[in-house]
Amino acid sequence: MAANSEANSDTEDQDKEYVGFATLPNQVHRKSVKKGFDFTLMVAGESGLGKSTLVNSLFLTDLYKDRKLLNAEERITQTVEITKHTVDIEEKGVKLKLTIVDTPGFGDAVNNTECWKSVADYIDQQFEQYFRDESGLNRKNIQDNRVHCCLYFISPFGHGLRPLDVEFMKALHEKVNIVPVLAKADTLTPTEVKKKKIKIREEIEQYGIKIYQFPDCDSDEDEEFKQQDLELKESIPFAVIGSNTVVEAKGKRVRGRLYPWGIVEVENSAHCDFVKLRNMLVRTHMQDLKDVTRETHYENYRAQCIQSMTRMVVKERNRNKLTRESGTDFPIPVVPGVADSETEKLIREKDEEVRHADHEPESHQHHHDHDHKSEHSSVHHEHSDPQSDPETPSDQIRDEAL
Numbered sequence: 070m071a072a073n074s075e076a077n078s079d080t081e082d083q084d085k086e087y088v089g090f091a092t093l094p095n096q097v098h099r100k101s102v103k104k105g106f107d108f109t110l111m112v113a114g115e116s117g118l119g120k121s122t123l124v125n126s127l128f129l130t131d132l133y134k135d136r137k138l139l140n141a142e143e144r145i146t147q148t149v150e151i152t153k154h155t156v157d158i159e160e161k162g163v164k165l166k167l168t169i170v171d172t173p174g175f176g177d178a179v180n181n182t183e184c185w186k187s188v189a190d191y192i193d194q195q196f197e198q199y200f201r202d203e204s205g206l207n208r209k210n211i212q213d214n215r216v217h218c219c220l221y222f223i224s225p226f227g228h229g230l231r232p233l234d235v236e237f238m239k240a241l242h243e244k245v246n247i248v249p250v251l252a253k254a255d256t257l258t259p260t261e262v263k264k265k266k267i268k269i270r271e272e273i274e275q276y277g278i279k280i281y282q283f284p285d286c287d288s289d290e291d292e293e294f295k296q297q298d299l300e301l302k303e304s305i306p307f308a309v310i311g312s313n314t315v316v317e318a319k320g321k322r323v324r325g326r327l328y329p330w331g332i333v334e335v336e337n338s339a340h341c342d343f344v345k346l347r348n349m350l351v352r353t354h355m356q357d358l359k360d361v362t363r364e365t366h367y368e369n370y371r372a373q374c375i376q377s378m379t380r381m382v383v384k385e386r387n388r389n390k391l392t393r394e395s396g397t398d399f400p401i402p403v404v405p406g407v408a409d410s411e412t413e414k415l416i417r418e419k420d421e422e423v424r425h426a427d428h429e430p431e432s433h434q435h436h437h438d439h440d441h442k443s444e445h446s447s448v449h450h451e452h453s454d455p456q457s458d459p460e461t462p463s464d465q466i467r468d469e470a471l
């Protein structure tokens with residue numbers, strides 16, 4: 070009897086210690102499966118390098134049914150146009166909305182200087198749209214069109230990177246996660262592939278191009294995982310082969326390319342890095358690509374945007390000191406979390422400048438006015454950031470903008 074009651078109190082103790090937050094991952098899982106996932110992939114590089122074929126092979130869909138190919142004459146003056154294809158794919162109840170952004174016409178014209186510009190503009194436009202949406206009143210159901218990854222196709226026929234490749238990657242590396250791929254790898258022997266990869270990696274380093282960096286794996290990961298991670302890093306640029314046809318190889322039907330001398334299998338890792346690339350994109354790094362887009366590339370864009378808005382405000386303030394008193398004339402929306410250290414520093418410096426420029430009686434007047442204003446906006450101060458000093462200039466800006 071005594072033993073029994075002891076056992077009972079044991080389970081009670083356990084129950085007491087079990088709050089239940091261990092189920093959080095399941096809750097998150099259920100919610101995200103219900104919501105579905107989305108991913109936006111951009112493919113860039115000279116036309117004819119096999120971009121559309123590879124995308125179709127990657128996601129086993131025909132995304133380019135309605136594509137119209139231009140003849141040589143039409144391509145001479147062609148500008149880079151951006152096209153978007155969206156497909157909803159489902160696997161074991163998990164839905165993925167996949168958007169492919171293509172850049173037909175890239176490198177096609179006779180004069181290709183700055184042909185990366187429309188691609189860069191496109192990426193910026195998506196950031197801008199998101200920035201507007203999340204600063205707006207209704208932040209529910211924001212359509213996120215930010216580009217999470219750009220597969221950049223490098224020609225297998227050149228000697229490493231061409232000037233256009235360097236220019237493109239340098240222009241975009243701070244806006245998007247660039248993953249370089251060596252196109253049509255079946256046109257090269259394994260030794261040539263190896264040499265080209267080394268050359269391209271060296272050039273990427275030499276020209277200071279910042280491609281997508283796979284996150285370092287934790288020291289407590291198992292050996293197999295570490296080995297896979299190392300192999301992945303050494304595969305850059307992924308040597309890829311695409312095919313839209315199914316052929317028969319050793320009694321099995323596989324995606325491949327049939328030549329008089331044999332069959333190249335897309336999904337055979339002895340033939341190319343297709344499977345490695347697909348696993349990286351879909352199975353292992355999709356979430357990281359999205360995180361880096363949000364935390365690094367979008368944050369950079371947002372910070373730049375806020376800084377230029379601040380500059381506008383400061384200019385406006387200098388131009389018309391009355392703005393300070395009227396307090397409602399700023400032409401910009403209030404952005405949540407403006408307390409960016411760079412921005413605050415900038416505003417503080419500018420505030421100092423303005424204060425020095427003011428002559429004595431006026432600056433006294435300003436101080437008085439400011440005190441007066443902070444009385445009126447005390448409620449707002451409480452809401453904006455209770456920890457921040459109510460006298461800081463950035464708070465003034467937020468107040469005035471409101």
Ligand code: GDP
Binds near residue numbers: 116120311
């Ligand atoms: P895109 O203009 O970059 O989209 O290129 P396409 O996917 O339209 O491919 C252009 C041509 O290259 C087509 O004739 C394809 O059959 C061929 N092609 C595509 N992928 C490969 C590949 O991996 N190896 C080889 N040898 N040819 C390919």
